[in-house]
Amino acid sequence: MSKILKGKVALVTGGSRGLGAAIAQTLADQGADVAISYAASGEKAEAVVEKLKAKGVRAIAIRADQADLTVAKPLIDKVIAEFGKLDILVNNAGIAIQGHMVDDPELDGDKYNRQWQVNVMGSIAITRAAAPRLTDGGRIIFIGSRLGSVVPFPGVADYAGTKWALAGYAKGIARDLGPRNITVNVVQPGIMPTDMAAEVAGELPNRDAILDMHPIRRIATLEEVAETVCFLAGPHAGYITGEAVNMAGGIGI
Template sequence: MRIDLTGRRALVTGGGSGIGAAIARTLGGCGADVAVHYASSADGAEAVVKELVADGRRAVSVPADLTDARQGTQVVERAVQELGGLDVVVNNAGHLVGRAEVADMTDEHWAEVMDVNVTSTFAITRAAIPHLRRSESGSVVLMASLAAENGGGKGSVAYAAAKAAVIGFGRGLAKELAPDGVTVNAVAPGFIGQTAFHDTFTPVDARPGMVAGIPLGREGTPGDVAGVVAFLASPLSSYVTGHVVDINGGQLFR
């Protein structure tokens, strides 16, 4: 059975590169119209939009700093204006920012990690709720992480805490929106290669050891995450809500 998102209107945050770009392309490939948000990856977002338009989709790129809740509202308003409504919100935007142990962590670092991962998710979702409620089958997909469950690597306590907060936010929101027929789920990727995240924060010489600890014996790809997101954005998952889907090759079982 093919995932069919024809007629669905989706917003993907952080869609200009890596996992977000793969999600936007996959949703469009399944028939959805897509608004692609970006913070700094303008060229990447425009490339994704051009591909989607060439395939017959409606698509638009939308810049914003989502740590500012007002800009989050503006992103949703622009997506609704361009697409004629909103059925799917994928809160992919997030970042480790940098590694810092708690004893040495500044207030500014903690706040920045929380803002880019948690505040951005809150702002976009809050603004989208009225539109999702008007959808026949609204869907919210949040981006968690394996770090939320195992504490992450050295110096990533703030990131692990932020992604755990995203999971808690999603489970609570799933209860709030269930009466409206809106589902809320999260994905929790493990080691996903081909991303700026690991290019920046995972040394090349550390990768073989990481892969050795993954039962499936390989890095994940952005497409591995995008396929799960497409399922959660589709009617095929209409009876799944409040769930976290682990995408880690068997690295951690819950």
């Protein structure tokens, strides 16, 4: 495999499992040194680090629950102290709380508010901490969701809102950081085979009916999404910025 990211340093938030772990491994396959953050899964995070090191790159795991906005600066400080710089930030960490309509008396406001805190405010705090220290020509990639721009079923308003907020924020910082040749983009997957997706599957309408909405009637693979993230992180994507790349089998077209 081409090591087109050799010499680059990447931070993947929420990198201990699911898509975050797949992104971290694909970045390492392409030669990048990788830091991952995690909220609670310490053993899983260390297992990912060992896999990354086995690929011949440097790797560390840092505990940082981004629901606590004060962790953002220390997280960036630790990455730069370990590796000397930061070239690529992948804002992957997030939670999915779905299934209640906005007028549902059973809706747990505190739980849904935490989703905004983690998905939006946590990602913004880390981006703010990283932006002044990111190398010129660097990359910022947000993991959004196709639900951020297409909402084909009820019960996902808050989740969709958090992802749409990230898409708007990414456009703004693409404008801010463009003079430094830093690109900022959003990858918007649809359904993926992750633990988080499995946890909310029971809260969604009939899965077969959802798949019927897709021209390509299957879910995305983690590898497909990770490879797209790594393309945007690489040297061939230097003139792509402020964009949202949909990876959802064509739903909403």
